Amino acid sequence: MTAETAPRWGSTLDSVVVYAQGALCRRLARGSVPPEGRVRVTGLPRSLDPGSLRARVLGPSGVRVTEARVEVEAPGTDAGGPPDALRHEFERLRDAYAAAEARRDRHLGLIAEVTGLRPVPPARRRDDPQHRRTPVDAWLELGDFVDERLTGLHTRLTELEQALRDAEHEFTVAADRLDRASTDAPSAHVDTTVSALLTLTGAADDEVELDLEYGVPGAVWVPAYRLTHRQGDDTGRLVLRASVAQRTGEDWTGVRIALATADLRRRTDLPRLRSVRIGRRQSAPEPSGWREPPAGLSDLFTGYGAAGPRPASGAAAPGSAAGGVPEIDRYGEVPPPPSVGPGGPVMPPPPASQGFGAPPPAPGGAYGAAPAPPGARPRAARPSFAAPAPAAMVPAAPGAPAGAAPAPPPPPVTGPPQPSGAELDYAALVLSGPDEPGGRRGRLFPASPFDGVTAEYRRRAEAVASLPLPGHAVRPRASAGSFDHRFDAAARADVPSDGTWHTVTVAEIPVGLRTEYLCVPSVEPTVYATLVLSNATDQALLAGPVEVTVDDDFLLTAALPTLAPGGVRRVGLGPAEGIRVTRRTNLRESTAGLRNNVTVLDHDVHVELANRLARPVTVEVRERVPVASEPDVRIEERAGWTAPADGGPEQHAPGTRLWRVELPAGGTTALDGGYEIRIPAGKALVGGNRRS
Structure with missing residues (x-):
């Protein structure tokens, strides 16, 4: 059985794990194993990463997957979709x-x-003594x-x-x-489908279930929350939601969605440290299996080159793909055809030859690379093996006069060539055919990971990462810090591949909640309502927008900071009009000491609070006392307030003092505090002593 005659199994998308950028999709397929063991599973997106495909057999059957390959087909499309x-x-x-x-x-x-x-008046004749008259009626009619x-x-x-x-x-x-529109359907007249060609070994005619996993770009998410609270309760309902946008090329319909903060593109291979030895005896290098190409390899294609260029097949129009219809983007624009010269279409120059036995590049350059423009940063040299082109085929430098002497050849290679890691990845090497440039014929080179069509699909998919974020939204990698978290949605959801934000409900998170009121009367005579959230779960709450609903009434959308497990943070709800605050200060300046050599600045602070609400409230009043930086300046405080505890969830400025007051419904209270500043008589405060 060949790959074309292998039975086709349909697949359904079951679950998706959306990472900070990109997603990992899981498909399920079911069918009977043919005697030859070759199966083609269809339904894969065009933008998938071929190196991320994984396949396995579910269940205790004796069938297992021995090979998995990604293949792209281009069947005809049905018009009218x-x-x-x-x-x-x-x-x-x-x-x-x-x-x-x-x-x-x-x-x-x-x-x-x-x-x-x-x-236009009539022209004057030569024999007329004066200009000819024009009727006024003609002017008016015109x-x-x-x-x-x-x-x-x-x-x-x-x-x-x-x-x-x-x-x-x-x-x-x-x-x-x-x-x-969703990119699940093709955007061109030629529909390219992607399938996985699997080789199964085991008992034939057994019905098995396959699990296919692959990674795709073009998926992002940011967290969002909805907080429901009732006044007087110590708990609330915090619903974690996610704004998900994807343009992977397939619609996520009825899938289980999980959200992760990890970076899907982060390398996971372990580094290998090589020992450094001092002395003559060195460890033998590991065998790589690489061999130099045989001598006379270029002579094998002498007859092929003497036969001339291959005739064009199918009379493909300029800009068409292999005699088919021209490629059209989603807006119906046809790419411009290649320029036409006197002898026919002028094609772009072939890439530099990549044969073995090339001379080493200049310091900071790469083998076969074009000269860098002035001011460009030098690229790291990557060892490759490019054979120099013949002298007759080397193009002249731009702007060089005709007949100019060619550049001197680079110095010859000293020692055997050292293959790079790309040349030693034998699974990714492709044998170049006779139509390749002379230095590549019959040799193995790393294949390009993506063709032109796939690269265009991936470019469109990765454009989702530049979408503007919703209000107060923060990228997961920015809010998660050095830890990675995963959140599994409780129900299946639908996310079309249209590149716009869609809201997905993830789960309900129990949080501790209490209402506190905060005011800084020295800055503003306003009392603000706040919610103090405590995270009692083992998962972190990432930063993002939170819609606050109090007593079934939507209040506002605030920014929730990152809340670690066991952490406590405060969320502001705006001014509380039912609580009034008034602050008065009094400053008395006097002298003290044996010879009145000390200036005493006595500050009195009087704060009055009035609760006009129908329930008791807790109000935190914040004041600030000066902090002395001179050894001969003393500050003496009078009892009445307390300093904030060190290591709390909030960072306070030096000299911050707190009052915490329980106010009953309709109650009032007065708070008194103060401090004395004792400075030498020959000194004064910057800006004057008479300051409140």
Whole structure:
């Protein structure tokens, strides 16, 4: 059985783990194992990473997967699907808009022609003693004609401009719909499908269930919350939600979603440290299996090169793919064809040859690399094995005169060539055919990980990372710090591949909650309501927007800071109009000491609080006393407030003092405090002593 005749198994997307950037998808497929053991599983997205494909057999059966490969097919598409309908509607409205604009422009041309009509007097004859007279009625008739004609034309112009605005609006709406359409369907006339070709070993005709796992780019998420609280309760309901955006090329319909803060692209291979020995005896290098190409390899293609260029097959049009229809992007634009010269299409120059036995590059350069532009940063040298092109085929430098002497050849290689890690990755090497440049024929080189179409799909998918974030949203990697967390959604969800934000409910997190009121009357005579959240779970709450609902009434959307397990943070809810605060200060300056050599600045602080709410409240009043930096300046405080405890959840400025007061419903209280500043008589405070 060949790969083309292998039975096709359909697959369904079961679960997705969305990382900080990118996602790991899991598909399930079921079927009977054929006698030959070759199975093709369809339904994979075009933007998947081929190196991330993993396949295994679920259950205790004796069947196992021995090989898994990613293959791309291009069967014909069925016209008339939803993406084709959107594209056709877009193209129709684009043509309608262009036609309306052309009609408006032609009408403007008619108005300009009519406006330019002017009466021209008859030419003077040679024998006439004076200019010939023109009837006034003719001038008036021409003016009436121009006015009547312009009135009708301007009326028609108003209608045409309104039609143009309507066509522009419809065209803009269609363009937005096409741009927001799901990328699960192909955006070109040639549908490229991706499948996994698996080789199974074990008992034939057994029905097994396969689990396929692969990574895709183009998926991001940010956390969001919804907090429900009732006044007077010590607990609340905090619902963790996630704003997910993806453009992976497949719709996530009814899948189990998990959210992780880890970096999917972070390398996980362990570093290998090589020993450094001092002396003549060194350890033998590990055998790599690499061998130099055999002598006379280029002579094998002498006859092929003498036969001339291969004739074009299928008469493919410029810009078409292998004689097929030209590639069209989602907006219907056809890429420009290659430039045509006197002898036919001018193709871009072939890449530099990558054969073995190349001379070493200049310091800081790479083998076969183009010279760097002035001011560019030097790239790290990557050992490759590029054979120099023949002298007759070396192109002259840009701007060099014809017949200029070629550059001197680089110094020869001393010692055997050292292959790099890419050349030693034998599973990724591809044998170059006879159509390759002379230095690559018949040799193994690392294959490009993505072709042009796949690279375009991946470029569109990775554009999701540049989406503007919702309000107060923070990237998971920025809020998670050096720890990684994972959150599993409680129910299945749908996220289309349209590149816009979608809200997914993850889980409900129990939190401790209490309401406190905070005021700093020395800065502002306003009392603010706050919610003190305590995280009693073993998972961290990442920073993000939180919608606060108090007593079933939406209050505001605030920014929730990162809350570690066991952490306590405060979230502001805005001013509390039901609590009033008043602050008065009194400063008395006097002298003390044996000879009145000490200036005493006595500060009295009086704060009054009034609770106009129908429930008792806890109010925290913050004051600040000066901090002395001079050894001969003393500050003596009077009892009444306390200093904040060190190591708390909040960072306080030096000299902060706190009052915590329990106010009953409708109650009032007065707080008194103060401090004395004792300074030598010859000194004074910066800015004057008379300050509150």
